[in-house]
Amino acid sequence: MSVPGYGRSDEALTTLSAADRSGETGLSGRPTMRDVASTAGVSLKTVSRVVNAEPGVARETAARVTAAIETLGFTRNELARSLRHGRAGALGLVIEDVANPFYSQLARTVEELAHAQGHLLLTGSCGEDPAREQELVLRFLRRAVDAVLMVPAGEDHTYLRGELTQPGHAPIVFLDRPPVGIDVDTVLGDSRGGARTAVEHLVAHGHRRIAVITDSDRVWTARERVAGAADALRDAGLDVDPELIVPGAHAAGDAEAAVRRVLALPAERRPTALFTANNRITVGAVRALRDLDPDEQPALVGFDDFELADMLATPVSVVRQAPAEMARLAAEAAYARLDGDEQAPRRMVVPCELVARGSGERVPR
Known part of the structure; x- marks a missing residue:
């Protein structure tokens, strides 16, 4: 039994x-x-x-x-x-893709903090697959990890209700995206506020037609970043043009194709600036722009930093998140629960930072 x-x-x-x-x-x-x-x-x-x-x-x-x-x-x-003690001496971490620099930095920070506590870190990638998310989380819990930190792929987490009612259950902390259907500690980046800052920056440099290239609209962070971009446009008295809100760019190749499409629009509808809603999308956008004369390239601000962004011919301006800080807060929340913290679940939001490097400061041509 x-x-x-x-x-x-x-x-x-x-x-x-x-x-x-x-x-x-x-x-x-x-x-x-x-x-x-x-x-x-x-x-x-x-x-x-x-x-x-x-x-x-x-x-x-x-x-x-x-x-x-x-x-x-x-x-x-x-x-x-x-x-004998009922726990595995390990933390479980579920992320989207360990190859993504944002998630690899999350994992690295959690691993260091777990090591300091004498714990191992068990990591799995769910790749935006809700079924895979559920499988990984439940497998970690069945192996009696001390706590689970997770970046959810799905938007129904009621499957964890039974786990959370077990006496002495392992703490569960959500990262980057909030839980749906349960109430647990959560650490988020300011996706909406960061996107708003990015588009405000482009507007301040004279841009009025700004394309938003984003991931699938079923992803919570993608929806939040589109909402933040729309907030900035409306506050500037600009229309939110549906033609320039382009979802579905999950991989760099999708983003490259999406950018080429919007830049092929007639001159009066063509964007003079791009806001790319994550680092994979920004890489795809850079590829799409490489064949253009530098004087013809639109302005570009990306969400999330990425390696060598500051080393390109025109360094890429970004809204930079703080994945190490997010991971630290999540791990500390988990260990506080393990130490007996019984206060109500907390929702912590970590601010973003605009890093202006050149691409976002181009004026309209």
Whole structure:
């Protein structure tokens, strides 16, 4: 029979309990805690206290135990220990695509913070597939990770309600996009505000026809960035031209094709500036612009920075998010829950920063 929410069996628990009683916490064929106790002339409980850095052991006794451990080459069986404690000693992280610099920086920061806590990091990419998201999250929870941090692909998270009602459940923290149907700690970038800043910057340089090249409108961040761009246009007294709102550019190749299409519009409808709503889209836009004479290129501001953006012939202006800060806040929220924090779930929004490098400062031609 499985223990709800953890996927452990009674057989496994019985086996480990027997190991605890015998003191056999080392791997088969290797020195055990019983061997350490015998060599040091102490009880199994004393060895356990020293191994787990618990108080109540005299300094001289602890030194004897430590010397016996070093002499015998004893190592603790971490798998058995984690199962006895009910957790895997790991965090689970679900992101969209580890190859994307934004998500790789999230993962790197979470990994560093987990390492500082003595935890491993288990990472999976769901690639905007809600079914894959659900599969990864539930697999992590069944393996009893200590907490799950996730960038959701779907917009229905009621499948986690049962998990969240389990006693002692693993904390779940959402990143980059909010949960739908549940209430948990959430850390977001300011997608709407950042997009608004980008378009305001283009308007300030004289642009009135600004194309917004964005991901699928089923993606929450894409919708937020279109909304922010529309806010800026309306505040400037400009129309939001549906022809210049171009969704569906999920990959760089899609974005390149979309930019070529809008630049092929008749002169009176052609945009003089582009706002590209994520770093993959910006890369596609740069490819579409490379064959144009520099004097004919539209202005460009992208959302999210990307490697070498500042090294191009005309460096790319961007609205830069702070993925490391987002990851830090999410990990801290998870560890606070593990330490007993019972306050209401929090929603934290991390501001963006406009980085003007040249491409966004072109004036209309």
